[in-house]
Amino acid sequence: MDTILSAYETDCSAGPKYRAVASAIRTAITAGTLAPGDRLPPVRDLAWRLGITPGTVARAYTLLTDDGTVQGEVGRGTFVARRAPPDAGAAVEWVPRANPAEDADRIALFGPSVPDMGQAALIHNAFARLAARPADDLLNYPSRARYAPARQAVVRWLEGVTLGPLDHEDLVLCHGGQSGVSMVMQTVLRGPRPVVMVEALSYPGFRRAADLLRAEVVPVPMDAHGIVPEALDEIAQAQGGQLLCTSPEVHNPTGLMTPTHRREAIAEVARRRGFHVLEDDCYRLGPQAGPAYRALLPGTGWYVTSLSKGLTPALRVGFAVAPRDQAAGLRRSAEHGFFGLSRPLADLVEDLLGRPETRAVMSAIRAEYGRYVRVAVNVLGAFDLTWRDDVPFVWLNLPAGWRAAAFVQAAEAQGVQLRTADDFALRDGAAPHAVRIAVNAQVSLASFAAAMERVRALLDEPPERIAV
Template sequence: MTIWNTELNTGNKAQALASLIADAIANGELQAGEKLPTQRALAEQLQLGIGTITRALALAEQQGHIQCKVGSGCYVKAQNQRQWGEDEQPDSLGMWQNLAVDQDRASPLLELFQLYQHNPAQLNQLLNDETAQGALFQRQILAEWLDQPSMRAEQLFFCYGGQHGLQTALLASGLAGQSLMCEELCYPGLSNLARQLNIKLKPVKLDEQGLCPDSLEAVLQHNSCRHLYLTPNQQNPTASTMSLERREQIVELAQRYQLTVIEDDVSSPLAQSPATLQNLLPEQVIYLNSFSKGVFRGLRFGYLHVPQAMIQEFTRSIRANAWLVSPLLIDLACQWIKQGHAEHALAQQANQLKQRAALLHHYLKGFDYRYQEGGLHCWLQLPSGWSSNSFAEAAKQQGLELASAEHFSVSGQVPNAIRLSLGQLSDNLALDQALALLRQLLNEGVPNSSDLC
């Protein structure tokens, strides 16, 4: 490729190299999904310093031309692809964001506000709480509602939703600048945090049940890493759920290699889990969940249950990144539980997801997909000839936004699959329209490359 033979002897060399990369992508010399040479190889071929190469790749990533994955390398991005975390595009049918089904929260929330109005002294006392862990009585309310014998109020922490909880867990585990094992297809929020905290992600292979024990052990034998992140229920994005036997295999490895496990259970408020890893190995598992996926969308309330030996580290982590979680937010969540709104919201979501799943099964009949009852997302294997990126782009041109597999890939290998989210659209009518467009596109087959320009 001529880009690697170009001399860059004058001006801002990093900026010039970033421009050459952009030009090579625009003229088709570099294709979507293609891996760039390593920084060392580029430095040798272009006779530039590693620092210049690093700045050039960072600039190309900021401009949206490439995506750099910690521990894997830099890859060409599909042009016009949605950046993870961007706001919803107007006038599109969104199935890319894993949101809970929309419900009425205003009416019951206003009732809770009236409780504070009638007892201002209690409200003032509540707002004086300065503990990093939250008041013990609040943690007891949550523990009683969770009804898990291995979860103790003394070991619970509150957080501002699942993403903040994950950040807290990474910092408390001392993972900044270190390595972390995770599923080869993984929640994009972890990749974003890993990039910011300079965490090297070590991908572990997946199968139809989720994380593969054999692959995990192979990674353990070749690396000193002793921390693992995974989602045993409703794996994001593949929608797989581990059997009890698989969970026990993971626990056995965790015990043998003394792993600290971050168990993310955010995606499955309605999942029928055989047993959480936290319940099987409480002294080594950090458990993470939130209200966002069904109990109260938008509240930004989450919680962690941590091993007894890590309580001080989590206290320090909370103090360092937020000082404390708002006592009023915590109390609203607790009142949401006490007044029965949490259970009602979950029951309402279960009913709506049952209806939406029926639409999904109707439109995807005959195609290769995975969906677990009560789940918010589906993993669809694409027909031969499609790539994940080209299908997502073709769908976007029809007004349908999907999450391509590239968003989730940690290893750099991008399967020909997409994730479909059932909760993002406002109602069943919009979902019916989106799924009809999806099936039409699947049936039409692969268009000419010029049709996607």
């Protein structure tokens, strides 16, 4: 009991007393003072020695019973469990692994495939820690109050992003970036046929979310810096646009970045015409290049990001951030739509985003992506290529006379699957003859390089049916 008393005196100054008691008992078990099968002091005896109520000790025993640290036996007392609690086993360690079995003759480059740089082990270990949480966390519907720690972890995670004043109540946890886009549209759009404006080439998820809400989607012309403000002004006035969806940090599919002066000009148009701006920041892996529209437009700027591109798409976790006076509407869209993330997933977000190892792993993922991008540039650099080493795809404008659809067919015949610019244009919109080549970092670098060589061979000697 002396070890429990000593550990309790150390822990009792912070947090609830029952958690301090539970922590003190765990400390005694870790130190070996309490061994598997040892009987814990009776509740009243321990309460008297600690100077607290029996109810507090009973609650601590319940917590330890729920997470498997101790076992209660009717008529005999409470004993240290003979099996290790879920979080006491050896942590899963990341071991660099060979690429999984791959077909070197066929490689899919439709979308980025994230390399495992230790995030799988991080997630395994996080789930093990979560298994030790109290059972009552798994028996109730989600609520805003219960998810406050997870939202606060997201706010700390976003500290390096220029978003303007940000409180955890301004954001909602969602099922990936696409879920966030849909929630913002549900919150903002009004009327029977609202108008959503998008870049002439843009993330297809924008128009899919708009289609679900029976909104009309209107393309806005672009140049090398992104949306053309003068064209946006004319379209917003003529069409009555309510929402602009844009990706200024990493434009999907071209990889371009909209500089600050252009963002400010676009924000001025939004203020003058009274529409909202939704920024999709899911593809940014490196430092932010300019202020988010939420900072430029405090009342009408929205921000969405996710963990899919920088950590793993398997979790399907994203974050939607509302302007301060629009947060209640965003919460309502989430609560009326799906009640919120499952409790284990929200707890996983809190755990992962609070660990420095997660940032280190994401830096390693970014660096690994960069290795693949540089291979693509080394092989295809003689052509009209747009790239950045912290963006997991490159954009290839085909030489004059080429047709993108036929080029992609020829590439697939060579075992390389690509996406054309048509996939990012509206159904009746014009698209350049270009392709997006995504980084598949789940195949070996040698296989990726071989795929790039096959693409270059097509560019160097096009079949007669492709050239015009």
